[in-house]
Each structure stands twice: as C-alpha cells, then as structure tokens.
Amino acid sequence: MGWKGREPFLLIVNALLIVILAATTPFMMRPDAAGGRVLDLSALRLLLDNYAATFIGAVGMTLVILAGQIDLSVGSALALCAVVAAQVSQMGWPVPLAFLAPILVGTLIGLINGAIVAYGRIHAILVTLGMMTLLRGLVVHLVPAGWVATSDAFKGVGLARPLGVSTSIWIAAAFALVVALAARYTRWGREIYAVGSNPNAAAIVGIRPHRIWFTVLLFNGFAIGLASAVHASRFGVIQNNIGQGFELLLITAVVIGGTSIFGGYGSVGGTLLGVLFLALVRSALIYFRIPALWEQAVYGAFLLFAVGLDIARSRAWARAWRGGTA
Amino acid sequence: MDTPLLALRNIYKAFPGVQALAGVSLDLHAGEVHALVGENGAGKSTLIKIAAGVHEPDAGEILIGGRPVRLQGPRHATTLGIAVIHQEPYLFPTLSVLENLFVGFHPRRGPLGLVDWRAMAQRAEGVFRELGISLPLDRPAGELSAAQQQLLQIARSLLQDARVLIMDEPTSSLSQKEVEILFGIIGRLRQRGVGVLYISHRLEEVFALADRVTVLRDGQWVGTYPISAVTPEALIARMVGRELTQMFPHTPHPPGEVRLRVQGLGRPGLFEGISFELRAGEIVGMAGLVGAGRSEVAQAIFGILPLEEGWIEVDGRRMVPRAPWEAMAAGIFYIPEDRHRQGIVAPLSVRANLTLAILRRLARFGWIDRRAEDALVDAYRERLRIRVSDPEQPVGTLSGGNQQKVVVARGLATQPRVLILDEPTRGIDVGTKAEIHRLMDELAGQGMAILMISSELPEILGMSDRILVMRAGRLMGELRREEATPEQVMALAMGLTSNGGVQAPEAR
Amino acid sequence: MREIRRPGAIARGWTREGILLGIVAGLLIAIALLTPKFLTATNLQITSRYLVEVGLVAIPMTMIILIRGIDISVGSIVALTTIVLGFSWSVYRIPMVAAIALALTVATLCGLLNGLAITRLRVPDLVVTLSTLAIYRGIAEGLGGGGRVYLYEDPIMRFLGEGQILGIPVGLWVFLPAVLIAGLVLDRTAWGRSLYAIGHNETAARFAGIRVDRIRLLVYTLSGLASGVSALFMAGRLGTARATAGLGLEFEVITAVVVGGTAISGGEGSIWGSFLGVVMVTALRNGLNLIGVPSPIQAMIIGALLILTVLVNENLRVRIRGWVRPATPVPAHEAEPAPAANPSPHERR
C-alpha cells in the first residue's frame, strides 16, 4: 500500500516545514553573540514535549478509528484523569502511584465505553458523546474551585530530561513504537484492521467484532490515562476545562495522517506524522508572525491545501501506476 | 464408504417470512465431490452456511467425522477442518490481497506469536502458482475486479488445508480457462481425500465434476443421486418441478439502423482502439477471458470510467459520456457484473432497489407515485420469478440469484434504447435464465440494441446475432452467429489463432 | 406467500422514531410534572428559539449524515454569517434587508465551497469541514477584528429574535414547515430515496444513474444556507454579532441527529428522528435548569440520559425489528449492528 499511504508525503512536508522554519526563523538556528547562527534544538524539543500527550492520545484514537469506531469522550476523560493525577500527587503519594492512578481511571472509562458498545450493541459515537458530557460534568463537580495543584515532585517528573530528552517524550515514543508494532505484528492488531474494513466478513472468519471494539475502546482509555499522566506532570495546576477540544484535535491528527474515518485503513505512523504536522503548522504561524486574528483561517487553509495536495498526488500516481504496468 | 466427513441430518431453518430449509439431509465423504443444485432461493447457500457455522439451524443435526457437533461460529467450523467459499464475497476491501488471504488465521512465529508477513507472502505465492494466477499482493481487495475477488476467495480457501471444502458458485464470474484450472485443483484435492461440496447453476460443471448430486426445491430435500443415474434434463425437471422447453430462445431479427457506434475507445492500460456498432434489434455477444477488459469498455460507454480516447455515437449523436446519467439520458443502460458493489443496495427493500434507476420516471413533480411503483415491482417479480416474501424485504436477505434478478430487473425497467448486460445470468438458475433470455429476445424484437457480455460460451453462442471477442484490452475479431464455434471464440479470446483477417495483437 | 404489507415510507422505519417519540413524550411529561414553570407560555417561547437554531441546521445535517458525510463547519458558518451581517450593516451602512441577503449568500457560498472541495478535490468530508471549521471562523475573527456589533436596535433583527406571529415565535414559522417539507421529501420523493441509496452503497447508486456528486453538492450547500438562517435567528436573539457565535454548534446538532437515530455510517435515519432528537436535547436542558439542577450535575444527567436513550431505542428496536435491517449472513452467535462492507476509500469513481 506504500504509494497510497500518506506517510511519505507527510514525512516530506514535515521535513520541508522544519527546514523552512530553521532557515528563516529562530526555530532551530538562533543568533549567537558573534552575530552568526547556532543550532539550538530546544524549541523543537519543547514542541515535542508540549505535544507528547497528544501523540499518545492520537495513537489510541488511531486504533479506535481503524476498528471503525470513534471516541469523543477523550477530552473529558483526559480532564478527569489529570485531575485525579493532581489530587493523588497532592496527597503525597509517591510519584509512580500518581502516574498509575490516572491510568487506572482512564482504563476504567475505556472499560465502561467498551462494555456499553459491546453489550449494548450501539455505535461508540453515541456512547462517547454521552460520556463526553457526563465526564465533563463530573470533573467540574469534583473541582468546584476550577483547578487543583500538582505536587512539585510530580511536576518534576515532567520536567526531567534523562539523556537530554524529557520523560514525556520518552514515554510517548515508547508507547507509539509498541502500538505501531502491535498494530502490524499481533493478531489483535490485524483483527482491528479486519473489523474496521468489514465487520461482517470479520465475523465470517471467526473474529468477534464486538470483542475487538471492546478492546480498542478499553485500550484507548488506557492511552488517555497515560496521556493525562504525561500531560498533568508538566503543569503546576490542572484546570477543570483542560482537554476541551482534545477529541477534535486527535481526530484531525488521525485523518490528516491518512487513516480512513470509516476504518480499516491507516497507520499509527501516519498519525504520528499527522500530529507533528499539526504542531509544526501551529508553531509556524507564530514563527512566521501571522497575526493572531488570522491564525485560524491560515491554519485551516493549510490543512485543506496539504490534504488536497496529497490526494491529487495519490490520484496522479494511481494513474501513472496503471498506465505504467498494464 | 466409511463415515462421512460431514453429515447434515434433517436440517430446518426459517427466516422472517420464509422457511428456507425444511428437513434437508446430506452427507459428504472423503474424496467425493458432492454437487448441490436447486433453483434460486431453494436454500443451498443457507444449508452450507449452517455447515459453516454462520447460521444456527432451528432443528437438525450436524455430524463431523461421525460425531455430532454444535457449531459455535465460523471459526469453530474452520478449526474442525471446514473451509468455505461463500457466494457473497466476504472480503476486506481496504486490506491488501495478501492480508485478505490470511485474516483469521495469520501464520505466526516467535515466542510472542507475531504475525509472520514473510511466511504469508511465501504461502500466497505458492497458492497463486498452484492456481496459475497472479494477483497484486499489495493491492486493496476492494480494487479488484469481481473475477479477481473470486479467485482471491478460492486461493484463501485452499490455504486453509481443510478436509471439507465447500464452494458456493465458485465459478460464477470465471471464464472457461480459470474454471479448468479450478477443476484441476479440485481433482487433486479429491485424490488427497478432501471432500468437496460444490454448488453451481452450470449443469455442465456438475456433470463434469460431481460424484453425487443433491437436489433442493423450496427448502425441501428432493433427492440425492449418483451422477451416472441422472441426465441434465432429469435434474432440471427435479429442480424446477416441471419441464423446460427451450434453453436459448433465439429468433434472429433483421437488424435495423445503427443505435450505438463506438469509435476508437481507449484508456491506456485498460483497453485501446475499440470500435464497433450495435444495431436496433440486435443482440451482440462479447466474449473474452476474465480480465480481457470487457467490463471496462462497457463502463466507459456508460460514463463510469472516464474515456481518454475515442467517442461514441448514439442514434447518430456523438458524445463522450462523463457520468452514467449522461449515458442514460442518451438512452444507454448498463447492468453491472459486480452485483454486490455496483448493483444492489443491500439494506434497502426489493422495491426501492428495483426502481432505483427509474425513480424520476415514477415521480410526478418529484413525488413518487407509489401505485405505479408497486405495479411495476409486481410485474417484474412475477416475470423474473423473484423469490421474495414481501417487496419490502431488504435485498441483502435474498438469495444470490434473486439479488441478481433484482439488478437485471432494474436495468430492464429503464427500457433503454441500448442495453448493455454484463454477465446478466451469473448465479441465476436454469429456469429463470431462460426467462431472462426470452426477455432479451423480446426486447430486441421491439428494436432495442443489446450488448451482452458473458463468460459463458453456451450463452454467448446461443443468444448472439454477432459475437465480439476481446483479449487484453483489444477487440480481436467479430464472428457471425452462423460461423461461430466454441473453438473459434476460445482461440480468439486466448490469442491462439487469427480469424477473418484480424491479427492478434501482442500480449501486453 | 403472506399478505403484502403496504406501509408508507414513514411507517417503514417507524419503530425507531416510534420508540423515540415515546421516550421524548415521557420526558416532557416528567419535566412538566417536576416543574410547573416548564409548560408556561413564556418558557416554551424562549426554549423554542434554541430549538429552532439547532433544529434548522439539523435538517441538512441529517441529509449529510445519511449520505455518509459530515459537516462540522456549521458553527463557523454561523460565525461568519453573523459577522458579515453585523459589519456590512453597521460599518458599511447597507440596509438590514440587504445585509441579510448578503449574509445568507455568504453562508450558502460557504456550504457550496465545502461541497465543491468534497466533490471536486475528492478530499474526505471530515477533512474538508475540519479545515473550513477553522477557515470560516478564522475569517470571521479576522474580519471582526475581535470586535462586535450591536444589532439590538434594528427592528428586523429584533423581530427575528423576539417576534411572534399568532403567539408563536417567528423561528417556528420557518422551522416547522421546513421539518415537514424535508421529512416528506426524504420519505416520498425520488431525491429523498437517492440519499438512502447513496448512504448505503454509493457505487451502486452511481451505477443506477443517480447524480451522486450533484446531490452531495446540494446538501452541503443547503447546510450552509440553513446555518445562515440559523445565524440570523441567533443574531436576532443575542442582539449582537461577533465571531464567537455558534461555537460548538456542530456538536449540539450532531448529538441531536444521532440521538434521533440517524446512523453515522449512512443510509439510515430520518428528519422525524432528528426533530425528536432536537426536542429531546433542548427540553432536557431547559427542564433541568428549571428544576434547578446545578450545571455539572446536569451535564452528568444529560450524558447518562443520552446513552440510556440510545441503548433503549436500539435494543428495543432490535427485538421488534423484523427486517428493518439487512440480515446479512452473520454468525448465529453474533448479531451485527454494523453496516455491510465499507466501500474502499480508494473505490474508483
């Protein structure tokens, strides 16, 4: 499927963006005292750092969408988990436990989503739409003051940089790698694709679509828990409106990354490149000094242009392919 | 003979509105090819779905290797050594051909049980070699032609190393050459002791392959016979419950003025330099091997595939159709070959499907005239004997042949001036087949110009006034009814000889 | 052969809407019993204004989702319409009637552009409208420059926002007929039938001569227009034009539509269902407010009720469905709610 996937295209576009940013703005090359320019990767590192939770969430969402479902509750779930993380860290629990607690809560949310979808036999969009509202209400209810503080030790984890790269990035990278490999090399991974492609055919070959949907939603809950632990560990306080619009961000990243919104086609790698693309475009708007008022419009136009370009490209290639080998 | 590999005893199964099976029994022995025949909707597919664990029988018993089992689902059946090629292509359209071959039983390796992609590719190449086909392994299955999808399903079932192989109309979109390869394979499997349950409406296949044949009618078991004990006529009589008169009711009509002229049609990579004419009152057959590009030509004429070269002329008016509705406005209609993708809208009712292409005609100021619609549906239901308990029944719940009939009826209902039928009688039983042929004959008699694409030689030879033969995207020649023989058609289709001065182009 | 049913098209898919009607009726009665303020004329008038704003957009949204699409740019179209309306009127001093015409034209153009990008560029619906979600709102923000226009003084705007005819808010005079017409069109016309066919199997619809792209273009354009009309009522009610208008509207609309039984995988659903969905969501909110439930608790109740409604609806329906859905062969042990084979995203067009 290589020539059809969006990965190579996104790889090139992202590389181009980075090169242009590096060449024309202080993104990677900043002026030194002598008036020349020196390499400085801190901006890139901070960018990755800020999007680490998004990477993790988007990977989970990829599996959900690949399986032909969708999870709209991720934003509210992120908030709930982050609040739990902050509160647990405040209670003086050791840092690893403060990491574990949101993961447990996230997994529990995933379990509920999955169970309703699998046993109630309804599409996840309906369940998670309700869940999104429900959990947000719960968060505001639990945090009437509007925010909870995280402990300094907990926040320190997010700021630590073993081997020069922050823990958030290490976690995100490891997670993405494992899931990417699982998607391609495990039976579960392949069954996700099969169910997303055609649940009836999957049932005929003995896969239980509902079981797959249950597991991806469960797994996505876990991913959100992890994402929120990473997210929370980088903030001094957690506000109760955190994660609003997260679902749309993740879905955008996934479809920009080339995954079909109807399931059955796409890849974790594409999603990662999609997140990176969104992040770079957002930052580029600031580096290129686009006035904030026009930021949204330019951002949207850029997305449409990039995806349109890729689709035109893949159509042209398909044509050339047909003409060339027939 | 010893204990049968598979035995079905007194099976009952009902769906809403219909008793699909009522007391059917059948057994299959090692090394046996057992044919299952019956009219459309007789219950053949339902029976094998029960054997495959897809449906649960309402009553009755399934014995595998002599032991009664209660199948827990398709995977259970697979583990018990039953492989099935279903009538509907159960494919994963977005997944690659390679993956489609193995979903459900990926080869795995290592302590973690990781999917072994290399082994998959190797085994796929092996089975393709055995079948003498080549499918692009990394192409999404949804992009394959109907014939390729069927080959894919066959390859898939062979990969399962099953003791029982059930095939529900495996050859319906294959042409002679592929059918012969398949028969060779079935022969080898039989020697290895595999039992094959084979469903087909092509009686010549049944007689060429089967050891025994079971006949179903209306969900009832009619009888099981050694093949030597029945004749085709007797078999038909048992399936249909009455005598059939004429198989190909062809009356030549004096061809009228030119209805459709096709000039230099081309789409590099698919077909090139296609020129021919269709006259009013003519039935022109189009023969060729699978993948010859016949469907593509027809779809280009219908405006589905954008043309890159050439043009068409309908009743003297030149045009390059860019969308089906444009072709329809000019008086052309195309009945597609791939009924699942291009034909039926499975969840919609028979009524809605049948009238889908003529809604505008049924509407007055946009509002559909239900009375006229119902009358039309009733007329075609009767005419093509569409077996449906209620026109509101979703088409997807019809038997394969009856779905095909709905698609054909939809095309006939448009009453075009030029009708192109792509494999119109695929999966349709002998009785209705004759009825469809009679209808085609009648329509031609009324001045319609008909192009019939078919991979079935007898149909081509029996129905056509003229025969066009395609090979590898080129028109190889034209034969008149009187001069055409099966050998000549095959020779042209395979590029073996030249005929009538037409030279075979180089294979691409 | 058993007797042939001749149910009308409305009746065919009735079960789902029937159950929902029951649920909504029960809900309304429950709210009315819990708070006497619910059934007062003022309250119903005020509440019906929100109903109209969401409901107007829900009509084309139902059609779009029916053909397996989605339009999440509606809220941004509302914002842009509002800004165009307000600024053309106040800054460029054109008469309100002309400003309204201009605003509606812009809204329709926004929808048309969505449709063109989808049908011509072949960019997936979600990607297009995700992008235009940002683009349209971005333009609104850019044009508005962070400012706002006060529309309250204009009599037309006030009429749209507060006016009544025979004691019924103006919006309802537009919305209810629109529901009726759209509902009947979907049930009874060739065009409506085509939507269902496209939603279930676009390729087959195309092979049957249905002008798929034209229909798609039309429904997206309609969506733009409806968002524009909705924006007028909203601007009238708020008396203000600013770039934050319609924020999150797409979620409210999509919620109402899917709760109303329209399947996001296309081909199934109805305007009647969406109407009930809109009524349910609006009444639920209003009722909980009147009863005095704190908003976080309210959100939890609404979320839970949404899930519950859909659960009850789908599962009751499955019990009594007959063949509402295709019984495509499926393992005996696995009932399938999912649609049959997805067409490949690479399906040649």
Next chain:
Amino acid sequence: PTPAAQPPAAAPSPTAAPSPTAAPAKKFVIYHVPKAVGIDYFKSAHQGMEEAAKEFGDVELHYEGSINASAEEQIKVLEDIITKKPDALIVSANDPQALVPVLKRAREAGITVVTYDADVLPEARIFFINQATFEGIGKALIDEAANQVGPEAKIAIISTFPTAPNQSRWVEEMQKYMSQAYPKMQLVDIRYGEDDQAKSRQQATDLIAAHPEVQFLIVPTSVGCPGVADALEAAGKVGQIKMTCLATPNGMRAYVKRGTLEAFYLWNVVDLGYLAMYVTHGLLTGEIKPTDKTVKAGRLGEREVGPDNVILLGPPFRFDKNNIDQFNF
C-alpha cells in the same frame, strides 16, 4: 486548538438551596450568575456576597451558571432564571451586548439587575460594580514591566480570546499607556491562549522562541497565567524572561514562591462580591436609589458612583511573595 469542542449539553443551573417554597419571613431571592461555574475567582466573589447576605439575614442567595464561559450559554441560564421570577440578579457578563436583550427583559419583569466584574451596556442594568478601571490595570501591568526590566522593555501579551471584552480593553489600555509613558517600550506580539492552559503554554513556548528578544510577558488572565509560567519553567527561561499576570493568589502561590514570577495583580475579589451584594440589597430595600451618587457598603465604607452608574472598588492590588499568604481565594 479548535474552539469548537465544548460539551454539547453543558448548561446552566443553581447550586444553593432548593427553590424557595414556604419562607416564613419574606426573603429576597437573589441569583448570582458568574461567567461560568467551576472557577475559583467567582467562587471567591460569591464568598463575599454570602458574607454580606449573612449580615442582612433576609437574602436567599443562589449561584447559577453554565459550565462554559460563553454568552450563549449564559443567556440560556438567565432566561431560565427569569422564568423563576427572582428579586435580583448579580451578573458577570460574558458579553456586554449579547446579554442586553435578556437583561432588559429581566428588568421589564421587575427584576433588579446589577452587574459586577464584567459589564453590559448601561441600559441593561442599574449599577456596575467595577473591580478596577481598565486604565488602572493597564497602567499597573505596564509599570510592572518597566520596573522589572526597564522603560525600553520588549514585551508580549498572552491573552484569552480576541473577542473577550475585559481582556481586549486591558490590552488596549496597556498599549495606550505604554505609548504615553514609555515611548521606547515595544509590544512585540499578542497571542491568545483561549482560556486553555495547554494552549496558553504552547503559545507562550512558541512566542518566546519565535521572538528571542522578548523580555517580559503580560498575561491578563488567571487561566492562562499558570500555563505561561509552566512554559517558562519548562523552557528554562525563568529569570531571563519575566512575567506578570492578572490572577488569583491561590492559583499562583506556588509559582510566586518558586520565583517564576515576582508579582501579579488583582483586586480583592471577596470585597468585590461583598460590595455587589450591598448595592443589590440596598436597591431592593430602597436604601439605595439608582440615582444616588454615593453608596455605603458595610465594612468597606463608602464608594462613589461614577458616570454611567459605575461603582469602583478601588485600585488593583499587587500580590508578591511577602503578602500572598494573607489571602485565600
């Protein structure tokens, strides 16, 4: 990042006691409607109101608002409250104009309307209790920048939304005051964190990298402030780049103690609520008339009524390491 994602059904309501049914003595039913619930700033103001209400003893105070700070949702809340016919509304408006029709309707229904914190057009309310003037805040923040990094400071602002009324005015006043008092001071960029801490953090991160010359950040929002402070900490720029905010002491205590920022501004929110309640109550009992030129407010003493019936609480208050522990809101 895309602003469209709000819980679809997040909506309005009351928190306090169940609706008044049979109160022995006649109590004034007053609804406090903040921009949104679940924000400690408004909770603190409510605390001040409760304090005043307790002094009076004849007030039944409710706290009702939507989950999201949006004018649309606030209007829904207000309309549902009006249906319940309370005696008075104390509102912090999400939009100065959008709320006008609904508040006018409230007044027509005989309900006393007072705004605080964020105003609407004067025609729609009787008094506005102003925490601090826009000019005063603009001046305080710019002066802080000049004091910390000098009159030629290169500054940047990270605000909420371009459409947010208060923030836009503060930004405006900052610019005005800057050009008058420190003509060499330079405003490098204005970015919007959309009241979302992750977004604020990202914007701040990019802003300081894209404009390496920036020396001082002004964040006129209590939601964005910790996010920007986090960004400075993560980028290791604490000390190099300084900042100040409008924020609440509880939210910023840790940052101030860590030295991420030296000082930030606000007013005494509890007092603001206290004053608002005094004015409202006075209007209900008739002790205060809409035309009065001064009002008395319990422990706060007397306040003057400015043009357009605006009552000013006082100058903004500077919170720093030394005094922050005296406050709890």
